[in-house]
Amino acid sequence: MNKIITVGREFGSGGRELGKRLADLLHIAYYDKEIVTEIAKKTSLAESYVHQVMEHNPTIYYPITIGHSFYPMVNPIMDLNNSIYVEQSRIIKEMADESDCVIVGRCADYILRERKPMRLFVYADMQFKMDRCRKKAPSDEEPLSDKELKQHITSIDKNRSKYYQFFTGQKWGERINYDFCINTTNLSIKEVALAISRMF
Amino acid sequence: MNKIITVGREFGSGGRELGKRLADLLHIAYYDKEIVTEIAKKTSLAESYVHQVMEHNPTIYYPITIGHSFYPMVNPIMDLNNSIYVEQSRIIKEMADESDCVIVGRCADYILRERKPMRLFVYADMQFKMDRCRKKAPSDEEPLSDKELKQHITSIDKNRSKYYQFFTGQKWGERINYDFCINTTNLSIKEVALAISRMF
Numbered sequence A, B: 001m002n003k004i005i006t007v008g009r010e011f012g013s014g015g016r017e018l019g020k021r022l023a024d025l026l027h028i029a030y031y032d033k034e035i036v037t038e039i040a041k042k043t044s045l046a047e048s049y050v051h052q053v054m055e056h057n058p059t060i061y062y063p064i065t066i067g068h069s070f071y072p073m074v075n076p077i078m079d080l081n082n083s084i085y086v087e088q089s090r091i092i093k094e095m096a097d098e099s100d101c102v103i104v105g106r107c108a109d110y111i112l113r114e115r116k117p118m119r120l121f122v123y124a125d126m127q128f129k130m131d132r133c134r135k136k137a138p139s140d141e142e143p144l145s146d147k148e149l150k151q152h153i154t155s156i157d158k159n160r161s162k163y164y165q166f167f168t169g170q171k172w173g174e175r176i177n178y179d180f181c182i183n184t185t186n187l188s189i190k191e192v193a194l195a196i197s198r199m200f
Helices: A015-026 A033-043 A047-056 A076-098 A126-136 A146-168 A189-197 B015-026 B033-043 B047-056 B076-098 B126-136 B146-168 B189-198
Strands: A004-009 A029-031 A064-066 A069-071 A101-104 A118-123 A180-183 B004-009 B029-031 B064-066 B069-071 B101-104 B118-123 B180-183
Touching: A004 A015, A015 A029, A015 A101, A015 A118, A015 A189, A029 A076, A033 A047, A033 A076, A047 A076, A076 A101, A126 A146, A189 B189, B004 B015, B015 B029, B015 B101, B015 B118, B015 B189, B029 B076, B033 B047, B033 B076, B047 B076, B076 B101, B126 B146
Parallel strands: A004 A101, A004 A118, A029 A101, A118 A180, B004 B101, B004 B118, B029 B101, B118 B180
Antiparallel strands: A064 A069, A180 B180, B064 B069
16 A cells, blocks of 8 residues: 555645645655646546635535435536545545555545545644745735735635535544644744654 | 743543653653642642642632623632642743753643743544553553543543643644644654654
8 A cells, every 4th residue: 555645734834835845855746736637637627617616615515404304405516516526536546546645635634544644734823824825925916915815814724624524524624633733833844844754 | 942842632642652752862851740749849738639630620720600790719729729830830931941841731831832832732532542541551450441431531631621721721632722733543652752853
């Protein structure tokens, strides 16, 4: 069985950087946006649509409750979203079967649970995440106000949380679902990557 | 400023072992039960009483609410408990000023927050904690049933959580209050200690 590291991460916490550094240090494959590209290829959907479904509009996954009974929302959008998740699971399992790798996001910790990945969750203080987002923002973009940026970060994480909970039945970021939870606020991501890589 | 590692831990998770291993690897001081001994010396209370207050009966710290107003419970027991906390804070700060060290439990992460310690929280699945407790139990003791052992573990952690929340105003085990949260269920404590020691 290949060795797998999965990285759940709060938006702006540096989780992607940590995942990338780990993959580079260990000379193993790194999958992040590649998963979206692969799903788009397999489903003939636009990458931007797949990304939208996976990150920005998970409320439409939500099942509806009528009275005390529970009915899944049966409609074409729901079917499509489920198809994307099924395709995502298949692709992630293929990637994990192919070689040792780091996979960022996409419920990979849950999808690969039988392969016993090392499951990381990366988080940070809001101020740290805001500062990091500002540094990473394209210079030609109108900067958001503090309030807007905070709302943006909170909203992305809320959607990730809903998406994760819907498909895994687990709570996103809850420590028992991970092996290491790493707060990047006061730590050097480079050093954390080095330390974790030595345990792999 | 000395380098400090604080270790919060669920009962049975191996947090103490991780703390001890870290201190040994780094050749720095290790404080755990020593804190209780010191408090007992300074307050002239029995060690067993100090331990009881700190770990097993924090409900008596709880303030009482009358109507919609909030009154601290003013009585000799409450005073004594507060005195123990004050003494504990003083001793922990002294220890941190003296040399680099690892301090297990006792709200040290909060008490030393201005000294920016590396704050670890160690936890594990219930089954792992139960197995670990059984292995560590003295052989001449009547073994607890699974139900009793689970209740025992849950109850100790509930008390630790109440104690921590009362004196720090923070939630015990909540990831944002720590730099690393470590799930020992699937990890080798020896290897985790080695990895963390390299970041120190």
